[in-house]
Amino acid sequence: MQDECLGFTLARDHDPREVGLLYYVMASSRTLGEALKRLARYSKVANEALVFGHREGNSLIISLGYSGVPRHSDVHQMEFCMFAAVRICRLLTGQKLVPQHFSIAHHRSGNTAEMTRFVGTKVEFGADKDEFALNLDSRELPVIHADNYLNDLLLKYCEAALAGRKEGSSQLCTRVENAISSLLPHGRVLVGEVARSLGMSDRTLGRKLADEGLNFTEIFQNLRRDLAVRYLDDPKLHVSKIAWLLGFQDVSAFTHAFKRWTGKTPSQMRTASAH
Numbered sequence: 001m002q003d004e005c006l007g008f009t010l011a012r013d014h015d016p017r018e019v020g021l022l023y024y025v026m027a028s029s030r031t032l033g034e035a036l037k038r039l040a041r042y043s044k045v046a047n048e049a050l051v052f053g054h055r056e057g058n059s060l061i062i063s064l065g066y067s068g069v070p071r072h073s074d075v076h077q078m079e080f081c082m083f084a085a086v087r088i089c090r091l092l093t094g095q096k097l098v099p100q101h102f103s104i105a106h107h108r109s110g111n112t113a114e115m116t117r118f119v120g121t122k123v124e125f126g127a128d129k130d131e132f133a134l135n136l137d138s139r140e141l142p143v144i145h146a147d148n149y150l151n152d153l154l155l156k157y158c159e160a161a162l163a164g165r166k167e168g169s170s171q172l173c174t175r176v177e178n179a180i181s182s183l184l185p186h187g188r189v190l191v192g193e194v195a196r197s198l199g200m201s202d203r204t205l206g207r208k209l210a211d212e213g214l215n216f217t218e219i220f221q222n223l224r225r226d227l228a229v230r231y232l233d234d235p236k237l238h239v240s241k242i243a244w245l246l247g248f249q250d251v252s253a254f255t256h257a258f259k260r261w262t263g264k265t266p267s268q269m270r271t272a273s274a275h
Contacts, residue, residue, distance in 0.1 A: 007079030008115055016088050022046045023088065025158060026143075028151035032093050033139025036062060039085075042158045048174075050081065053131075059100055060139050063131035067174060071130075075106055078130055086119060086132060093141040096120070099134055103127035172208055176216070177223050184224070184247040191216045225261045228254075232270050239266050 003009055016023050025042055026035035039062075040054035053063035064081055065071065082104060089097050098120035107126040115123045119132075179194045194216070195205040209215055224246050231242045243254035258266050 004110065005079070005115070007076035007081075008083050008118075011080045011083035011087060012118060014084070016084070016091060019084075019088075020046065021154065021158070025151070025154045026088065027092060027145050028147040028154060029092075029143050030146050030148070030151075031139060031143060032089060032141045033060065035092055035143055036060065036089075036139070038155075038158075042162070045158055045161045050077075052081075052085075056136065056139065058136065059133035060136050061131055061133045063129060065130065067171060071105060075108070078104065078106065082130060082132065083115070083118065089134070089138075092143045092145075093138075094144045095141065097134055097138060099132040102132040103129060105130050172212060173214055173219060176205075176209070176219050180220055180223055181227075184227075185245055187247040187249065189220060189247060221261075224257075228258055228261070228266070229269070232266055233273060235270075239270075242266070 022039065022042060022045065025038050029035040029038060033056075036054050040052045043050060043052040044067075049066050051065050051067050053061075053065065055061050055063075062085055064078065064085075082102070086097070086099065086102070100121070101124065102119045102121060103124040105127055112123055112125070175198055176194060179197045180189050182197075183189045183193060191205065192202050195202045198205065200208075206216065209219075228242065228246055231237050231245060232239075237245075239254070240251050243251045246254060248254040248257070255265050258264070258269070262269060264272070
């Protein structure tokens with residue numbers, strides 16, 4: 001798209017209602033402080049990898065990080081989330097809140113004047129953390145579209161969604177899933193390769209998984225099944241490409257495995273979802 005600041009552009013211009021459930025939980029809260037606490041608690045309902053943090057001290061601090069995924073040099077998603085969070089705080093309160101500080105961990109070269117103008121203060125790149133701080137008093141700012149009835153309803157839904165997730169889906173399990181995902185299209189998902197990518201031996205990985213009541217084969221098969229269902233929701237993905245993405249040598253092997261997992265063929269599942 002030839003936009004080196006795509007994440008920032010989207011954060012500045014998108015309709016925040018497109019964020020979905022998480023936005024409406026915040027927008028129906030009573031105060032900005034409540035809205036930000038709910039952002040931190042329920043962000044995993046929308047995205048298990050992205051973790052919003054909330055803490056109060058001399059300032060109201062919102063941080064952002066990943067669960068089980070290395071931060072590395074991710075740029076656009078992190079910038080979208082950080083700048084969008086500031087914008088949503090302003091929309092919720094109807095005030096042009098200016099952070100006391102605003103820092104992003106990755107480095108960025110080039111002109112960042114537009115970002116600074118948007119935030120209202122210097123954007124520090126190459127920092128230790130991805131976070132911004134608001135004046136502590138801002139937590140008491142009323143949310144202009146607060147709706148106690150809607151908020152109570154959404155909180156019940158969010159709590160049920162959290163309870164329905166795998167309890168204690170550990171960071172180790174997430175790291176193993178991420179390692180498997182990168183190997184799947186190559187068709188060589190061996191426990192030894194996954195262990196090496198995590199910096200440990202096969203035996204150590206097996207022992208650590210066993211300590212948490214997990215085993216490698218179960219994680220592998222469950223991830224494959226969940227990804228298959230998710231990929232089939234995308235009508236643009238041909239079944240043969242899905243089979244390749246999941247590491248199957250041919251479509252028939254994928255079809256056989258999928259029917260064993262769900263009782264349906266991929267085509268039957270896609271047809272049922274369409275209706």
